[in-house]
Amino acid sequence: MELTEGSKTVFVETAKALKGGARRIFMARVVKSLGRGGAQRAESELGWNRGTIRKGQRELESGKVCADNASPRGRKRVEERLPNLERDIRAIVGPQSQIDPSFKTQRLYTRLSAAEVRQQLIEQKGYADADLPTARTLSTKLNEYGYPLRKVAKSKPKKKGPKTDAIFDEVHRVNAAADTAEDTLRISMDAKAAVKIGEFSRKGYSRVAVAAADHDFKAKAVVIPFGFLLPKLGDLFLYLSTSKVTSDFIVDSLEDLWSTILHPRFPLVQTLVLNQDNGPENHSRRTQFLRRIVEFVAKYQVTVRLAYYPPYHSKYNPIEHCWGSLEQHWNGTLLDEVQTVVKFAESMLWKGMNPVVKLVTTVYETGVRLTQAAMAQLETQVNRLPSLEKWFVEISPATLVLDV
Numbered sequence: 001m002e003l004t005e006g007s008k009t010v011f012v013e014t015a016k017a018l019k020g021g022a023r024r025i026f027m028a029r030v031v032k033s034l035g036r037g038g039a040q041r042a043e044s045e046l047g048w049n050r051g052t053i054r055k056g057q058r059e060l061e062s063g064k065v066c067a068d069n070a071s072p073r074g075r076k077r078v079e080e081r082l083p084n085l086e087r088d089i090r091a092i093v094g095p096q097s098q099i100d101p102s103f104k105t106q107r108l109y110t111r112l113s114a115a116e117v118r119q120q121l122i123e124q125k126g127y128a129d130a131d132l133p134t135a136r137t138l139s140t141k142l143n144e145y146g147y148p149l150r151k152v153a154k155s156k157p158k159k160k161g162p163k164t165d166a167i168f169d170e171v172h173r174v175n176a177a178a179d180t181a182e183d184t185l186r187i188s189m190d191a192k193a194a195v196k197i198g199e200f201s202r203k204g205y206s207r208v209a210v211a212a213a214d215h216d217f218k219a220k221a222v223v224i225p226f227g228f229l230l231p232k233l234g235d236l237f238l239y240l241s242t243s244k245v246t247s248d249f250i251v252d253s254l255e256d257l258w259s260t261i262l263h264p265r266f267p268l269v270q271t272l273v274l275n276q277d278n279g280p281e282n283h284s285r286r287t288q289f290l291r292r293i294v295e296f297v298a299k300y301q302v303t304v305r306l307a308y309y310p311p312y313h314s315k316y317n318p319i320e321h322c323w324g325s326l327e328q329h330w331n332g333t334l335l336d337e338v339q340t341v342v343k344f345a346e347s348m349l350w351k352g353m354n355p356v357v358k359l360v361t362t363v364y365e366t367g368v369r370l371t372q373a374a375m376a377q378l379e380t381q382v383n384r385l386p387s388l389e390k391w392f393v394e395i396s397p398a399t400l401v402l403d404v
Helices: 005-017 020-034 038-046 050-062 085-093 114-125 135-144 164-180 247-265 287-300 320-330 338-347 372-379
Strands: 184-191 195-197 221-230 235-241 271-276 303-308 356-360 392-395
Touching: 005 020, 005 038, 020 038, 020 050, 038 050, 085 114, 085 135, 114 135, 164 184, 164 271, 164 303, 184 247, 195 338, 221 247, 221 320, 221 338, 235 247, 235 338, 247 287, 247 356, 287 303, 287 372, 287 392, 320 338, 338 356
Parallel strands: 184 271, 235 356, 271 303
Antiparallel strands: 184 221, 195 221, 221 235, 303 392
16 A cells, blocks of 8 residues: 555544544554554654554554553653643743833733743743643643732832941841840830721631721721730730821830830830831921930930931831731721720730730820921930931930920
8 A cells, every 4th residue: 555645644644633543543544454564664754653543553452442541641741742831831920021012121011820921931932822721721831930919019129228237237236235234125116007996897707707998988997006015025015096107106106115114124224216207297307206205315314325216127126027917817897986996906816915005085286396496495305316317316315405
């Protein structure tokens, strides 16, 4: 039997269309019709496997078709069929490359989901839709290649200034000295983002059924947590304000904490080191804040050292670590009343302990500031670190002449 180009095409396409035993028996019959040396001709001219042909011949002679056992062998990985798939996926996902209309970048202006990756493989890499696996399979592949879904974290500082390293060096020195001195207490302090009171879902998760409002309507109230943390001991104190977090609120809370809890507990402490961020209400050039700190020093006869973290690096302030724990604690709960916020704050754990929580309902006036003359007089009573004046300030009762 002669193998013409037409007959070769028919045999090959027919074999591809058949599966299992039917395919093998068809191949065996073709080889038989080719006569002596048919198996060799089928292998060389039709590209058929000699072992498959022999198996088909045995099945044809015996009349018994072998049962295929393909399932235990498992499905072949898609990379065996598409050897360049991983490289092409990394080329798309790695830099998140998409077309920028300004041609300044190659950024994609669409969410990079598994379905979008599949579409980009078709558009950028020339894959046929039928050849690619499903979006669900590509999602699994993205996880395997090291591109799982991640929460967008605040871990990239906005910028590093010329004094950032010097500020960090001094902060570490001041903190280390405070933690080793018996007469010094270090306090990390800062405010958390405002919490809206109402039936808001807040995108939380809960193990029990919780129904939130269909839309985020106007909040019934707003509570702003302000925290004081003793980094060395792990003690946490939360002051929840229903008003604005102003300079007066901050120092009033500090006074209450010192007079009612810290001073009776640490009677030998003569110096307080306050770790802070340079926020608008508590930075060292804020006139009302500096005035209230000076009054605090004069009233309680304790030295206060203000040690600020560098700009855009507030995440290194120890109190910042507490806010994530608090958010996780009440995540998935309807904070529909102010008292609900208070009770959940009281029940959270930090270093295995519940924080001390106080609700502050005093209404504080915003925009309070000193005149330039009063501020100039106040500056004579504070000591600023040369070259880092904004970030390190010391107020000592021994040098105060309070008349502001």
